[in-house]
Amino acid sequence: MDEIFGIPAPLLFGQLLLGLINGAFYALLSLGLAVIFGMLNVINFSHGAQFMLGAFVAWMLLEWLGIGYWWALLLAPVIVGAFGILLERTMIARLYKLDHLYGLLLTFGLGLIIEGLARNEFGSSGLPYRIPPELTGAWDLGFMFMPVYRGWVVVVAVVMCLATWLVIEKTKIGSYLRAATENPALVQAFGVNVPRMMTLTYGAGVALAAFAGVLAAPIYSVNPQMGSNLIIIVFAVVVIGGMGSILGSVVTGFGLGIVEGLTKVWYPEASSTVIFVVMAIVLLARPAGLFGRS
Amino acid sequence: MSEPLLQVRGLEAWYGESHVLHGVNIDINAGEVVTLLGRNGAGKTSTLRAIMGLTGKRAGSVKFQGKELIAARPDVIARAGIAYCPEERGIFASLNVGENLVLPPEVLLGGLNVPEIHQMFPNLLERARSQGTKLSGGEQQMLAIGRILRTGAKLLLLDEPSEGLAPVIVQQIGATIRALKQRGFTVLLVEQNFRFAQTVADRHYVMDHGTVVDNVPNHELAGAMDRLHQYLGV
Numbered sequence: 001m002d003e004i005f006g007i008p009a010p011l012l013f014g015q016l017l018l019g020l021i022n023g024a025f026y027a028l029l030s031l032g033l034a035v036i037f038g039m040l041n042v043i044n045f046s047h048g049a050q051f052m053l054g055a056f057v058a059w060m061l062l063e064w065l066g067i068g069y070w071w072a073l074l075l076a077p078v079i080v081g082a083f084g085i086l087l088e089r090t091m092i093a094r095l096y097k098l099d100h101l102y103g104l105l106l107t108f109g110l111g112l113i114i115e116g117l118a119r120n121e122f123g124s125s126g127l128p129y130r131i132p133p134e135l136t137g138a139w140d141l142g143f144m145f146m147p148v149y150r151g152w153v154v155v156v157a158v159v160m161c162l163a164t165w166l167v168i169e170k171t172k173i174g175s176y177l178r179a180a181t182e183n184p185a186l187v188q189a190f191g192v193n194v195p196r197m198m199t200l201t202y203g204a205g206v207a208l209a210a211f212a213g214v215l216a217a218p219i220y221s222v223n224p225q226m227g228s229n230l231i232i233i234v235f236a237v238v239v240i241g242g243m244g245s246i247l248g249s250v251v252t253g254f255g256l257g258i259v260e261g262l263t264k265v266w267y268p269e270a271s272s273t274v275i276f277v278v279m280a281i282v283l284l285a286r287p288a289g290l291f292g293r294s
Numbered sequence: 295m296s297e298p299l300l301q302v303r304g305l306e307a308w309y310g311e312s313h314v315l316h317g318v319n320i321d322i323n324a325g326e327v328v329t330l331l332g333r334n335g336a337g338k339t340s341t342l343r344a345i346m347g348l349t350g351k352r353a354g355s356v357k358f359q360g361k362e363l364i365a366a367r368p369d370v371i372a373r374a375g376i377a378y379c380p381e382e383r384g385i386f387a388s389l390n391v392g393e394n395l396v397l398p399p400e401v402l403l404g405g406l407n408v409p410e411i412h413q414m415f416p417n418l419l420e421r422a423r424s425q426g427t428k429l430s431g432g433e434q435q436m437l438a439i440g441r442i443l444r445t446g447a448k449l450l451l452l453d454e455p456s457e458g459l460a461p462v463i464v465q466q467i468g469a470t471i472r473a474l475k476q477r478g479f480t481v482l483l484v485e486q487n488f489r490f491a492q493t494v495a496d497r498h499y500v501m502d503h504g505t506v507v508d509n510v511p512n513h514e515l516a517g518a519m520d521r522l523h524q525y526l527g528v
Contacts, residue, residue: 175397178386178388179386179389182387182388183386185348186384188367189347189368189371189372190372190399190442191372191399191445192399193369194369195367
C-alpha cells in the first residue's frame with residue numbers, strides 16, 4: 001500500500017488526519033455557533049475570541065496556578081462560559097428584539113476588544129502549551145504514525161458533538177430548546193423561563209468554544225489571533241451546514257475538514273479557498289444550507 | 295359570593311404603538327365555561343394574550359385566585375395555574391406528537407396523565423411518533439388542547455378551538471370541553487362560531503372595539519339574539 005490514486009499513502013493519510021483535526025475544531029466551534037443562533041437568533045461573531053480565551057485560560061491556569069490540562073478542560077469552559085453569561089445578561093440580551101445585524105455588530109466588536117486586550121497583555125508571538133504526558137507519543141497504525149494527542153482531539157470532538165446532539169434531541173431540556181427556537185413566546189407561556197434558558201444556552205455555546213480552545217492549545221500555539229484565523233472558516237461551515245442546524249454543523253465541520261485536507265494533497269494552491277468555493281456553490285444551489293430549513 | 299377565579303379589571307394592551315384593548319372587565323368563577331364572542335378585530339385573541347402577558351405592554355389588573363399578575367412574566371403566569379392554547383395551535387414542527395404532548399411542564403398537581411389524555415384523544419397515541427405538524431387540523435387541535443391538560447393548570451384559555459375544523463371534529467371538541475368542565479376545569483374560550491359556543495358555555499362576554507360590551511348567561515341567549523346579531527354583524 002505505497003500509493004493511492006498516485007499519491008503516497010503516508011502523505012494521503014497524513015493530510016486526511018490533518019483534515020480530521022481541523023474538522024474537529026470546525027465542528028466544535030460551528031456547533032456552539034449553531035446552538036446560539038438557533039436559540040438566540042444572534043450570529044455570535046465573538047465566538048473566535050471566546051475560543052482563544054479558552055486556550056488562554058488553560059495557559060494561565062497552568063502557568064500561574066499550576067493547574068494542568070485535565071482540570072483546564074473542565075475549568076476553562078466554566079470560566080469562559082460564565083464570562084459569556086455576563087456578556088449576554090449585560091449586553092446581548094438587550095438586542096434580541098432588533099435586527100440580526102445589531103447582535104452581529106455587537107459581538108464582532110466584543111471579539112475585537114477581547115482579542116486586542118489579549119494582544120496587549122500577551123503579545124502576538126504565541127505562548128507554548130505542552131501536551132499532557134499521558135497524551136504524548138504516537139501510535140504506529142501500519143500505514144502511518146498517528147500522534148496520540150491528535151487522535152484524542154478527534155475522539156473528544158466526536159464525543160462532544162454526539163453528547164450535544166443527544167442533549168438537544170433526546171432530553172427534556174433539548175425539547176424546550178427546539179421548541180423555543182420555533183416559538184419562544186409560546187414556550188414561555190407554558191411556564192418555561194425562556195430568558196434564563198437563552199442565557200444558559202449562550203453560556204453553553206461559549207463554553208463549547210472555550211473547550212475547543214483548550215483542546216487546541218497544545219496543537220497551535222496559544223496566541224490572540226488563533227480564534228480570528230479560524231472563525232471565518234467556521235462561519236462558512238455554519239452557512240454550508242445550514243444556520244442553526246446541529247447535525248449540519250457537525251457533519252459539515254468534519255466533512256469540510258476532510259475536503260480541505262484532500263485538496264492539500266491534490267491541488268494545494270486551492271486548499272485555503274476550497275471551503276469558500278463550496279460555500280458559494282451551496283448558497284447558490286441551496287440558500288438555507290445543506291441541512292437547514294428554508 | 296366568593297371571589298372569582300379570574301378577575302380582570304380595566305385591562306389595556308398594546309402591540310407596539312397600537313392600542314388594542316381599552317379597559318376589559320371580566321369575571322370567571324371556578325368551574326365555569328365562558329366564551330368571548332365578537333367580530334374579527336374586536337379584541338378577543340388580544341384579551342387572552344394580554345391575560346397571559348404575551349402582548350407588548352399591558353395595564354390594569356389581572357387577578358388569578360386573588361393574586362395580581364399584571365406585572366408577571368408569561369412563565370410566572372403559567373406557573374400560577376393558567377394554560378393557554380393559541381389560535382394557530384402552536385404545534386412544534388421539530389418535535390414529534392409525543393414530545394409535543396409532554397412539552398409543557400407540570401406546574402401544579404392534579405393534571406391529567408398521558409394515558410388519560412390518550413383515552414380522551416386516541417389519535418394522539420396512534421400517531422405519537424409522527425411529526426407534530428403532519429397531523430390533520432383536528433388532530434393538531436386535540437394535541438394543542440391535550441398538552442395543556444397535563445400541566446395541572448386550573449384555568450384553560452382556548453383560542454378558537456373550532457376554527458377551520460370539520461363539523462364532526464367541532465362536535466368532538468365540544469364534547470371534550472364539556473368533559474373538562476365535568477372534571478372541574480375552568481375555561482375561557484374565544485369563539486366566532488356562535489352555534490358552537492352556545493353548546494358548551496355557561497356565559498358569553500361580547501367584545502367590540504377592544505372592550506366588553508355585554509355579558510349574556512347561556513340560558514338567556516334566546517332572548518338576547520337580536521342584540522347579539524347586532525354586535526356580531528350576523
